Structure formats: structure tokens, C-alpha cells
Amino acid sequence: MPITFLEDKKIFKLDTSSSTTILKIWDEGYLLCLYYGAKIPDTSFDGYEFRDWASSFSPRNEVIGENAFSPDTAPLEYSGFGTGDFRKTAAAIRNADGNDATDFRYVSHTVSPGVKKPAGMPGLWTVNESDAETLDILLRDRTTGAEVTLHYTVFADHPAVVRFVTLKNASDKPLDIEKLYSASVQLTTMDFDFVHLYGRWGAERNMARSPIEHGHTSISSTRGSSSHYHNPFAALVRHGATEDTGEVYGFNLVYSGSFDITADADYYETVRLNMGINPDGFLWHLEPGETFDTPEAVLVFSEEGLGGMSRAFHRLYLEHLIRGKYRTEKRPLLINSWEAAFFDFDTDKLVSFAERAREIGIDMLVMDDGWFGRRNNDTCSLGDWWVNEDKLPGGLGVLIDRVNALGLKFGIWYEPEMISPDSDLFRAHPDWCLHVPNRPNSIARHQYVIDMSRADVRENIWAQIDAVLSKYKIDYVKWDFNRNLSEAGSALLSAPHGEEIFHRFVLGTYEIMGRLTETYPDLLLENCSGGGGRFDPGMLYFSPQIWASDNTDALERIAIQFGTSLCYPASAMGAHVSMSRRTGFETKGNVAMWGTFGYELDPNRLTEKDLEIVKGQVTEYHKYYELIHYGDLYRVIDPWDDAYRAAWEFVSPDKREALYTEVVLRYRHCPTHFVRFKGLDPEKTYTLEGTDQKYSGALLMKAGLNLSRYPAGCGASFKLHFVAD
Ligand code: DGJ
Secondary structure, X not given: OOEEEEOOOOEEEEEOOOEEEEEEEOHHHOEEEEEEEEOOXXXXXXXXXXXXXXXXXXXXXXXXXXXXXXXXXXXXXXXXXXOOOOOOOOEEEEOOOOOOOOOEEEEEEEEEEOOOOOOOOOOOOOOOHHHEEEEEEEEEEOOOOEEEEEEEEEEOOOOEEEEEEEEEEOOOOOEEEEEEOOEEEEEOOOOEEEEEEEEEOOEEEEEEEEEOOOEEEEXXXXXXXXXXXXXXXXXXXXXXXXXXXXXXXXXXXXXXXXXXXXXXXXXXXXXXXXXXXXXXXXXXEEOOOOEEEOOEEEEXXXXXXXXXXXXHHHHHHHHHOOOOHHHHOOOOOEEEOHHHXXXXXXXXXXXXXXXXXXXXXXXXXXXXXXXXXXXXXXXOXXXXXXXXXXXXXXXXXXXXXXXXXXXXXXXXXXXXXXXXXXXXXXHHOHHHEOOOOOOOOOOEOOEEEEOOOOHHHHHHHHHHHHHHHHHOOOOEEEEOOOOOOOOOOOOOOOOOOHHHHHHHHXXXXXXXXXXXXXXXXXXXXXXXXXXXXXXXXXXXXXXXXXXXXXXXXXXXXXHHHHHHHOOOOHHHEEOOEEOOOOOOHHHHHHHHOOOXXXXXXXXXXXXXXXXXXXXXXXXXXXXHHHHHHHOEEEEEEOOOOOOOEEEEEEXXXXXXXEEEEEEEOOOOOOOOOEEOOOOOOOOOEEEEOOOOOEEEHHHHHHOOEEOOOOOOOOOOEEEEEEEEO
């Protein structure tokens, strides 16, 4: 069983496939984390104790004894603000007396099979209860009566623990939550680098790595969405650990709103990492008896470097986060109209795309932005989700029938969380956007944010979407989100609930996305936010794929895809071949093949030569679909380490097949270019497809091959496919 409780020692031992966590109930009910790291077999822990080392400036708990214990230095598992712990604490609860002193102590615990999930939020799931076990530890603040339950779901076959926290106001007076992190993680050293993903529009998820320093190392969003700028992912990587070796702790928050991940390296050189909803812009009011759930935090541990951590996240998300028919069923190969036509299309033009697409072997036409209201540019009509018959005479039915008659499926674009000031909906309901009294609303991309916290607003938007989806044969929805939240207030929320809006907005979005996927289980949902501005596990729970970036230049995409792959599987990465100019179609195809693969161009503009290449790509898409969608990813040449090349490899779970792809970023004359392949079976003999060359997995991994005879010009690329006998 993954969870053991040693009654005599008051120790919990949480064993995943390759990590162990040891928690101990200390004197006076303080819950301590004695260890989190590589798996250890011990079951007795005699003499394995916590020793306090507090300084004279550290507040003491007198009941325990003058020098025996201080919350300032003890490895507290879930620490409260203002009661002697001066580090970044996990929680601060403002009580009816007007202070926010918080101090949680152990009350009881339960262990149950399977998972627990936070109310109204996405979460990891299991089919078989034996896949995971959940420990719930109840702690109480003895003064206010506030109770937290720490939930730990421990996966038996993955190196993963999933955590969240429930706060219950078990007192008879109101409480306000000022901060409540999903997880607080204590590590016994600060010998780490902090790895995270930063970016911007068109350049999302670049990897940054820097040593932890004394003090706070932090990434966050206050934008109301997870954002282009920081991803809700971080890793603590042991100094010296590499892509393939060494200890890595990976952290990812299952949340699509404002978040915070902060590592606090203290004066005794231990680290506490807190992750959860960003306390900036958050205050949640609880009347007696009410509860609040945090989002889930996913903790993954690897002794095989960053690569091992990534593969652990990928497998966990493929098996326990992504849902619906397209988790396992082959997804349609699509062509999207955005870069082909932007707002300038009509039925005939779209049908002409579909005609050429059919010839190429594409399965689905997606009509992007511009089909509704009076939308001929981005200045109007969000919220008016009725078809623009000037563009689509006879309506959607005519278009869809013509596309379906060609044998193609049909997909459509929505941006449900937004409202244009120039829209019928806004003119009828000017209070339906987020706004605060007596302050003008900021505008971004000519739009306001709709108030998703309001049930009546959600009902209206849902009814409009449902009217279309229930009437027409629509196989795919692209759900876009093109600005962040400012002046975040709701006409229906006032004190003491006013500052709940950021989180209530996210809950509203989750509710309507849940409704969409439940009502239309056959629909393929792709999330998007001005490219990859909301690429997070919360979104992945609803949509098995997310558009990774509006930047479709193959060479720039490489860094975006490398970064994204740190945490998210290839099958989640929306990636298309476009008309971008810097490389030929071979390289565009090779790069997009790392992700979901598709097209974003006017197929009638392809030259005969490019058309042949594209047809070949479609064949390859089918050939490598399983390997890429369900295989293990190995990053072989990292564009951040090597200015000249980038390379990655997919290996099938049974190790019988591997696909290596390399792209030349800059030309460099050199007669040797040895590459050591990864993840193969040393005992197997592999044939390099298209040749009669046979190599052992051991040779390919230890000696490698000199690939200098393959294309080496800037922007060139090639693939090597190895198949075992
Ligand atoms: C931003 C998306 O990332 C694009 O792919 C496209 O859908 C536009 N929005 C449409 O406005």
C-alpha cells in the first residue's frame, strides 16, 4: 500500500513508485515533514528524529519546553502566519477578532482508496481505486476553530503525489482566507537550482535555470489566467543534475488562474516551496460551516534528471489527467483557417480550403475567428454568437453540409469569456463585463472580460453555444481567451466577497467547460489563449490539446516546444505547419510532428512541390501517431545548450521503435557530429529504416552515430527511424 501509518512513532510514510515522504506528528500536534525524496525501504525509523536548532530569536512553544521546539525552524508541513514561523507560510486566516494569526495542529487522519478532488475544479482521476491511495490529515487552529484537511493522493505506479487543501470554518464566527496554498513542501537542503518557464506572446515557455539563493525565488501570475509570462510549473533541481541524471522535484499546479510558486531558502539553508492560488488579489470569506478547496498541486520526483521528471509528468497526465474520447482515440488531422484567411473568408473560400485539404488527406476543417455577429476584424461582436450570414449565406448548415459532403469534419472557434463593447450583448447588458464602480474599464484587443462568476451570464453564453452545437454537426471547438483580467469586479459581488472574483471567474470558466465536455462527449476541445497563454493542467483536464503558440515559425517553435515538453506531453501541444518563410516544408512538418500536427495555411497556395511534401507528411503523421502521442520523449540536443542544433526522440513504451528528429539552427562546418541516442533497450538490435544498417541499443546509446552526413544547412532537418528486430 502506498500509505503507511506507524502508530507508535506517529509517522506517515507515503511511497510512490520512486519517492518517499515521511511526515511526523510531533509534540503538541505540530505536523512535520522529515523527508521527501528518493524512495527508501525503511519501515522502523528508530532514532530518525527531528532535532530543533532554533536561535534565541526564535519564538518557542512553552508547552513543549524552552529549547525543544520552535515553529521558526521546524520543518512544518503546513504552517500558519503570525505564530512564530517567520518563513513564507502556507496559510493566513483573518479571524473575527481582526488578526490573521494561524496555527494548525494535528487532530486526526483517514486513509482511503482512490483519489479525492477539489470541488468545482479539475483534478487527477483514477479508474481503478487501487491505482492510488489518499491520506487526509485534519489539522485545527485551536483558537479560531478553523480546520484544514491536507489531502495527499499517492500514486502507486507513478512517482507522483497530488495534494490539495480544504479549509473549513468550524467556528461560530466568520473567517476570511488571506492565503491558502495547495501544498507546502519542506526540503532539508537548499542545494538546488530553480527551473521554471517564462515567456511572452509568441515566445511562450522558455526554460530558465538559476541557483536558489537565500531569500525568495518566485514565479507568479496576477492576470487572472496562468499566462504567457510564467507557467504554473517549477522544478527544484539538485546542483549538477542534468537532463538525464540527478534529483529533480517537479511541481505543477492544476489551475488556470493567478498563481504563485515561491521557494523560500531560510537562514539554516533548508527550502520551503509553497504553491497555489496567488494571495495577491485573493480574499475569500467563509461563514461558519462553509468550506473552501484549493486547486490541486502535482509533485513529481525523479532521479533521472529533467528528462525523467518530464516523462513522469507526461505519463501521469496521459493516464490520470487528460480525459474524454480523444485521450485514447486517434484525433482528426485538421486545417485551421486563421493564418490562411484571418477575418476575410466566406463559405466558398472555406469550401475551397476543404476541397484541397481532402486531396491532401486532411480530416477536418476548422473555421477560426470571424464567423459570428458583425465580426470582420477584432473590434466587435464577442458575445454575439450568431452566424454572420453576409459571410456564410444560408448559415452554418450550408457550410457544414458542403464540408461534410467532401468527407471532412468541421470545427469552430469561440471566445466565451469575452465581450466586445461593440456587441449587441454588451449594449443590452453593460454590467455583464468585469468592472469596478467609478473607474473606467481598461480595454485590451478591443474587448472586455465577461463576468464568468455570474450564473446568469454563464447561462446566456451557454445557451448561445448550445444552440449552435445542438443544431449542427460540429466535431471540434477551439476555445480562445485573448486578454487578461483588470478592474476585476462583479456587479453581483460586494464586500465581504468582492475579492473572490479572480477565483470565482476561474470556477465559472471551469463550470461551463465541464458542461460543454459533458454535453458533447464526442467533441474535440482545443484550448487556446492568444497562442499558449493558458497552457496548464487545469485546461488539459477539459481539452486534450492546447494551441501552444501563435508563433508558427518552425525554428522559433523549437524553443517553445522544448519548454512546453518540460511538463506537458506531445499529444497536448497544438502545433501546425504554416506558410512561415524561414524554413522549407520538410522542417515545418518535422517540428509540428512533435505536437498534435495540423495545418494553418491556404492549401490552394501550395506549389506542386510543396503539395507532394505535405502529402508525404500526412502519411508520416499516421505512421508515427502512436509513437509520438503515447511514446516517451527524450530531449537529445537542447536548443538552450547548443546554438547549432536541436534534437528530440520518441521511444515506444516497449522500446521496439524510436524516432529521432534533428533540426539545424545554425550552420557549422564540422566533419563529426556524434549523437548518442536515448531510452533504447541495450539488448535489442535496431535497424535504421531505409538502410540495412543494424545496431545494438547499447551501441546507439553508448557510442552513438556520426550524423555529419545528414543535412546541415541552416533550417534543414531530418528524421531517423529505428525499429528493433
Ligand atoms: C488568438 C489565437 O491564438 C489564434 O490562433 C486565433 O484563433 C486568434 N486568436 C483569433 O482571434
